[in-house]
Amino acid sequence: MNSHWLLYLFFAAGLVGIGLYALLTMRNLIKLFIGIEVIGKGVSLALLATGFAKGNILLAQSLVITFIVVEVCLVATALALIVNINRHTKSLDVRKLTQLKG
C-alpha cells in the first residue's frame, strides 16, 4: 500500500511542478489560470491518495468534493475578472497590467 502512496504522491508533485512553472513563466492570463487549475488537480490527487493509503477514503472523498466546489467558484470569479481585464486593456497580456492608471 505504501508504494502506491509514494507513486501517487510522486505524480501529484509532478502536477504541482508543472503548474508552478506555468505561473512563473507564462504571460497569457488564461494560461496562468490553467496553471492554477493544474496545481489544484495535483492537490486533489494527493488528498485522495493519502486517504486511499491510510484507509480513510470516505473522508478524503468528502474533502475532495468540497475542494471541487470551491474550485468552480474560483474559476467563475477569475474568468469574469479576466473578461473585465480584457475589456479594459484589449489584451490578455499580464505585462500590460503593470501600466494601469487611475
Place this chain on the structure above:
Amino acid sequence: MALDIALLVGLVLAAALAILAKDLIKAAVALAVSSLLLGIVFFRMSAPFAGVFEISVVAGLITVLFILTIALTKTDGEVQESRTALWIFPIFFIVFIAVDALVMKGLTAKIATLPAGPESGAFGDVLWKQRTFDLVGQLAVILSGVFAVLALFRKRDKDE
C-alpha cells in the same frame, strides 16, 4: 498497477500539453482530458463520488467556462509567450522529476499522521453527518461566487 501508472503518466502529459499548447482552445481541451484521466484514477482508487464530481464538474463545466471566456476575449494580437520558457520546460521538468524521485520517499517517511480507525458506513453518512459544517461552508462559497460574478458585471450607474 500498470494501468494506474499509464493513467498517471497520461494525466501529467495532458497537463504539460495544456501548459505548452499555443492555441488556447487546445489548451482547454487538454485540461479537460487531464481531468477526465484524473476522474478515472479516482474511480480506480474506489472513490466513485469524487470521480463523478471530477468528470462532470471539472471536465465538463469548467471546460465550458474556459471555452466561453476564450471566445469572449478574442483579440487581434496574440500574446507572445517568451521562447525561452518553452525551451527550458523539458530541462526543468526532467530536473524536477529527478529531485521529486529522490526526495519524496524521505519526505513521506517524515509526515506525521494522526491515528484514525478504519472507516465504516456509507459515504453519505460521512458527508452529511460528520462533515455537516463543511456543507454550510460550501453553500456560503457558492453564494459568494454568484455575488462576485454579479458584482463584476454590474451595469454602471447613469451619473457616473
